[in-house]
Amino acid sequence: MRLSPDSLIYLQWGFVKLNATIVFTWALMLVLAVSAKLITRRLSTSHERSGWQNLLEIVVTAIQKQIEEIGLSRPERYLSFLGTLFLFVATASVFTIVPGYEAPTSSLSTTTALALCVLVAAPVFGITQQGLGGYLKTYVEPTFVMLPFNIISEVSRTLALAVRLFGNMMSGAMIVAILLTIMPFVLPAVMTVLGLLTGMVQAYIFSILAAVYIAAATRARKPKPEPKADTTPAHAT
Amino acid sequence: MxxxxxxxxxxxxxxxxxxxxxxxxxxxxxxxxxxxxxxxxxxxxxxxxxxxxxxxxxxxxxxxxxxxxxxxxxxxxxxxxxxxxxxxxxxxxxxxxxxxxxxxxxxxxxxNEATQLNGALVRKTQAEVFAIARKTLTDLATVSLEERVGEVFTRRLRELKGEAKERLGASLKSQSSPAIVRSAFELPPEQRAAIQQALNETFSSEVRIRFEAAPDLVSGIELSTEGQKLAWSIADYLSTLEKAVAQLLKDSHKPPAAKPKPEPTEEPIAEAKRP
Structure with missing residues (x-):
């Protein structure tokens, strides 16, 4: 029994190895890119369009709307990053219904990688939005005393992001595996369905949190009725 | 790990x-x-x-x-x-x-119709009256009507006096051509002579005259010089009759269209008038 698809190694040259995580990630990337390419190959700009195009338009506009609701004023700027996060995590969990498939997101390495990406992306967006000084100033707000806590918060939330996704995805697969040994009929299927649900929820949570962190870093929130409202994001559970 | x-x-x-x-x-x-x-x-x-x-x-x-x-x-x-x-x-x-x-x-x-009728009536009446008068005169006397007409004309000529006579005399004397005596019929020589004699006696001079027949005179004699005229004819009498007939037509036809005919004279008179 494996805790992570990382341990399933197909090829290895010293430090460099080709494990199941990387292979399934490539597979997902291939599926996403090829299907996107196929669907967007003949896009219609008229009122009549294909069902697939409609689906993609719904997905893209829904993500855009969510980003806007978080408080990011120009969602198309963050759409590529946040949208891909959501789509990758969601697709990774959806494909769990395929036998023999192991979600890359059930590997702590993958979730860490994604969390690190968020950790890097937030300051990058923040600096491009309000400059280096402006961004760094957010660490000493409201007082200089808060600097260490802000840094700890930055690190800990990245850790939490990585571990939350990993835990949920891994546990889902683990529960199904354990249940298979106890009761091989019906119940694993139900648990798989539940796993799909939790996978979608986790994809949503992961990308929403990433959006919130970026919003906090850019401070590019829309003007609210109360100008002195606390812009510090609430820490995720 | x-x-x-x-x-x-x-x-x-x-x-x-x-x-x-x-x-x-x-x-x-x-x-x-x-x-x-x-x-x-x-x-x-x-x-x-x-x-x-x-x-x-x-x-x-x-x-x-x-x-x-x-x-x-x-x-x-x-x-x-x-x-x-x-x-x-x-x-x-x-x-x-x-x-x-x-x-x-x-x-x-x-x-117009009334006028024509009137005219026709007048003509007819004239002719009838002439015929009746001639017949009557012929029956009553031995002399012909023509002779009586000549006599009447001669008498009238002799009875002529005053201004009319002077004007006629002056005209007869001054003219170069002979005066013309028109009658409805050809006058016999005795009558011509009587008329010549009456003229000569009336105007106390030799008057040159020429006789002409003019049937439209309806039995009458007319002496015309240059500018002067002496006439007597039954037409004058007939004018009186015509007037009476016209009055009759006027009374019987309303509205009367016929205008009074030429000035009728109560009596035929010898008048001098300018043509």
Missing amino acids: LIDWFTVGAQVLNFALLVFLMRRFLYKPILAAIAAREKKIAAELADADAQKAEAGKERDDLRQKNESFDQERAALMSEARDEAKAERQRLLAEARKAAEALSAKRQETLA
Whole structure:
């Protein structure tokens, strides 16, 4: 029994190895890119369009709307990053219904990688939005005393992001595996369905949190009725 | 250890690649398509609005045109009605005038007929009276009517006096050609001589005369010089009769069309008048 698809190694040259995580990630990337390419190959700009195009338009506009609701004023700027996060995590969990498939997101390495990406992306967006000084100033707000806590918060939330996704995805697969040994009929299927649900929820949570962190870093929130409202994001559970 | 750092690095790269791929193949084209569609819809809506506005404008124009057309038509109709009325009045007046003219003409015709009838009656009466008178004179005397006429003329000539006689005498003396004595019939030589003698005695000089027959005199004798005329004829008597007959016709025909005929004289008189 494996805790992570990382341990399933197909090829290895010293430090460099080709494990199941990387292979399934490539597979997902291939599926996403090829299907996107196929669907967007003949896009219609008229009122009549294909069902697939409609689906993609719904997905893209829904993500855009969510980003806007978080408080990011120009969602198309963050759409590529946040949208891909959501789509990758969601697709990774959806494909769990395929036998023999192991979600890359059930590997702590993958979730860490994604969390690190968020950790890097937030300051990058923040600096491009309000400059280096402006961004760094957010660490000493409201007082200089808060600097260490802000840094700890930055690190800990990245850790939490990585571990939350990993835990949920891994546990889902683990529960199904354990249940298979106890009761091989019906119940694993139900648990798989539940796993799909939790996978979608986790994809949503992961990308929403990433959006919130970026919003906090850019401070590019829309003007609210109360100008002195606390812009510090609430820490995720 | 659950975290394999090589895998972490590989996944970061993979994710970055995926972000690039999705951006390239998904978000950009989809957003572009949506933007294009929205633009197209906006353009169509604007076009529809423009067409609607244009249609509204055209409708207003049409309504305005219709109204002006109606007004024009009403104006034309009233004008035509007025013209027809005027034309009717004119035609009526014309017809009335024509009827009046016709009636006047008819009356004139009637009057003419009456005049002609009168004339015919007069002529007939003259002829009858002449015939009766001649017959009566012939029956009563041995002398012919012509002789009596000559006698009467001669007597009248002798009875001539005053201004008329002087004027006639002066005219007879001054003229170069002989005076003309017209009679309805050829005068016999004795009568011619009697007339010559009466003239000579009346004017105390040799008067040159020439005799002519003029049947239109209806039994009578007329002496005419240059500018002067002495006449006696039954026509004068007949004028009196004609007047009486005309009066009779006037009374029997209303409206009387016949105008009084030539001035009738109570009695045939020898008068001098200018031709």
